Amino acid sequence: MGADASETPLADRMRPGGLDGFAGQVHLLAPGKPLRQAIDTGRLHSMIFWGPPGTGKTTLARLVAARSGAHFINLSAVLAGVKDIREAVTEARARRSVEDRATVLFIDEVHRFNKGQQDAFLPHVEDGTLTFIGATTENPSFELNNALLSRARVYVLKPLSLDDLTAVLRRALADPVHGLGARDLALSAEGAGLLAEAADGDARRALNLLELAANLSPGGVIGAETVAAVMAGALRRFDKGGDLFHDQISALHKSIRGSAPDAALYWLARMIDGGCDPLYIARRLVRMASEDIGNADPRALALAVDAWDTQERLGSPEGELALAQAAVYLACAAKSNAVYLAWNAALADARRGGTAPVPPHLRNAPTRLMKALGHGRAYRYAHDEPGGYAAGERYFPEELGERRYYEPTDRGLEIRIREKLERLRALDQAARDAAK
Template sequence: MSLFDQIDPASRPLADRMRPQRLEDYIGQQHLLGEGKPLKQAIATGHPHSMILWGPPGTGKTTLAKLIAGYCDAEFLTISAVLAGVKEVREAVARAQQLQREQGRRTMLFVDEVHRFNKSQQDAFLPFVEDGTFTFIGATTENPSFELNNALLSRARVYVLKSLGAEDLRLIIDRALTEPVKGLAGREIELAPALRDQLAQAADGDGRRVLNLLEIVVELAASKGQSEVSEADLMEVLSGTLRRFDKGGEAFYDQISALHKSVRGSAPDAALYWLCRMLDGGCDPVYLMRRIVRMAAEDIGNADPRALRIALDAWETFEKLGTPEGELAIAQAILYLAAAPKSNAVYVAYKAAMQDVKTHGSAEVPLHLRNAPTKLMKQLDYGKAYRYAHDEPDAYAAGENYFPENMPARSYYQPVNRGLEIKIAEKLAKLRELDEQAGSS
């Protein structure tokens, strides 16, 4: 008997007590466990395969792994990549080999937070996954494409677990409040349906979080001698709750991508929503401002040059006011950028010019474009035949070449037919006409 088995079940956290013991009681992930789905069939036939369970916290990854082991009559060994190393992996391998040799029993090795293992630690699994010493199940909140070795991914199927919906979370709450042994029915504390719905929304798709919050609010009401949880009790418990936001993780990059694409797509309301999601989740506003300034240059550019200035002004305002007052300026900038005319002409032109720079190497500056501050430079014809634009008609030296001599002229910048770039395009078209006339004369 382990130390954990000796703990009074009633003293264990509600989320652990309510962990389902049967697949029928498992809530959510019907896209994986519905009838006819490959994972459901593998469990039903008792022939599981190595897999990666990828999903947000509280979506049932550990519970699902334990259920699979139970249904397939396999020894369930678990290690946490946060605490374990190669030594613990070797011990698990030795235990699996012993069970296979002495009892003919197969083993399921569950590795929580598997993305925390480095390359060498992940490589330690490969031979034993390959020879069937154990069936490997890894759980991760991070994108396996970025965090796991290709060799490990090729030997394990990836299953994506989704955040639990409000209906799923409400079902978890109802079950915990009515379960007489493992749940909270013995506390005889009522929670009104409207407050249950509110709690489900606040849990943000996380089953473990909803049970933790439920346990806290019921304990709070009980400590006051109440028979029912009040709205004030629930608000007190929820006041410090943050929505899911993993700084630097998958959720982080998904949300900044959604913000950028909403601005680019001229959807101010959606852009404001994603901005608030990131601020609410604890994202550094300075990081957001760096990205917002980039949006102004990349997706608006010269269609509305004011956008860049407004973004920079918002950054400066935030630096002067801080949180939360300065966040309003960031919101103003986001709404302006989303509503502004869009052009990526500057972005496209920059990339094309940079590619030419890399392709053509260190082409020399033509003599007529060089400066001639010394007598020797003048003798070497530096600056000779340079046409000073202000002395030309309309301040434009028609037909002049400003590229390196052996490089064909390029037309990187192609203004779009939106915003100020309409006027810019008209101006550039007129200048090209003057160049053509100068070339034919």
Template structure:
């Protein structure tokens, strides 16, 4: 991998035998896409990332002082990760070299490192920016470590994936993680206005107009991706009539809106988490919203059906006996009808799940029993509970003293112990007093003679 003007902020290396001259910005290419031409040239021009580059932000102060550490920029597409890397390099008068983890390998990293060592001897630093760093395997990530540690280069990696899962701990320990947010609709509107009015980098020389409502619709449809908004704006500008970018032109360009959703990425797990917590929190409106977001963004309906069925048993449980069967029926309806007709079955199921009384007593009982088994080991079955089909087993005391519950008053053998020795008083199931579980709680209390309340009073 050699430094190239396209991937290098300052252009190609001069003769390495002499010190490098003061860097000069690359000239603006008027044929470049609008999103590229409108890249912020200063920190003040960045939108939507005030928590990182606002006036009082610690990262901004470090950048302006040219003392930025190696870092991981974690955020959704179009939020400015590449732009921030460029600004970091410019502020520190470093040569920017970019690699894509999709195409590059260890050989390319080694080439960059050798050039960085030469550059360092001439008093010039190197910032290596690797886009989609999560696509590097462990060996490729490890190849960066010694050169980050000894200062040969400053490393900036960009990822849309959660670094906790996508990057190895050795790399994470040598780089700070900065989370970048999706750009808000208001910030994208401001960026659209800037592009329409900037005569040098934007579309300002063409006298184009855009209705405020259409501008707002465009900003919202971009779904936090500033680059997407500018790409749509540029294409729609070519369809302008009498200098006006119309709603019809925008709709033709945008087509079917693509919502933020990645079947294996953060958006996927964040949204399913929001759906599950909305059901648990008894908010049917939020539950319907997140379910619809995921369905319309392309989530596998079978996955959603499985998750709803899990919620029925984990969070509603015995408080609404029979709801699990109805959720299963809704899932099977979706399988038979397909989309979009089957969507209604899942929506109906999620509304009932969110509106139903909640109980995790069975879930808690399962976890409690597992913990007791782990701590106590393979405790023996009490002799009176063991089966005794042979004379020898009966002689050994198997089944001795067992009382058949159906022969007892109220069909309940009071005082009979069913748990292993040492666990006789264990209580894994603590029924709540919500919904249908109230009847179970009252029966257990009655069988125990009205003394200890088996429920939690919920």
């Protein structure tokens, strides 16, 4: 049957049967690398493949099993449960008993298994009934049990390069059995480049897009116009809550903290283009304005809040432009984390200090009884003091003593704030020395 007549997707038909047709992951599969040695020698060990979609995790698992002659059981954590794991264990025991053959249990999206499900197959990995291979797009450190991680080696797969993806596309076009070779199609250099860029490091996505483009070009050349038609509405990878999400917001935050407006715009664009909720970004910009700029430039917080308000009121695209304006301003503003550090220090004292009583002179005294108890007595009203400052007055609980949390930097408005606080602290010291 011709490749074009098959109902199996092109991406599945083109799954390589050996390392010769495998694209990318040179850091794992170059001669002498541990994973390459394991595959070449047929040595089985439990492993976890961690990487973005379309980078070859399932294919590598099949290659490992095939090279070692092991029976291959494929489960998806999206659909499978403990019952399926038990059935896999029973099947593995039968294979070992009858055929003296090892079994590889491959679990795709293994991060979706809860602790109980992971524990269900762990004893059978320990006793050698199963060799476990898991595939995940999420950080195994956060998603998998420590007991499982300690028994499996983690291999990190990278997104495919443009050259790797172009090679995958060319191979699919040339293959007359599994690919599109029987259809006498050609792919222009510009079309190949656009497909590789749209695939965003994902071989499966590249082949899916190629198949769509081929269906729009029954004969002749697949050019840029056809590729543009199948790419319409395509989004970059963005997992809205997983590692990629957190990595990108981290990159945006650190670009702003590092006073790099162009990088901040790039990461903002990546997140918006990938489908991130703009209101989430707006909330994070407000956080950055307080955490990394603070009183060095108080206007940053107001601008961030205004951008959030604009996004809520107007939506896209006006709101996104306001977020971009705020991100650029925040990146260019003077930086200070003095308030952030001061708040954390004050919060730590409040949490470990117990319920220290408010000093009597600072207490409110709205009733005769409270006045009789001395509430508010000897309180110095700052507006009646020289210069509007009650030099030497104490405001902390007696048990805590005098504390200093806020240390303004020598950047932006905090230069002036620091100078004022130094003057006030000098007045306090002089007043306390005089009272001795």
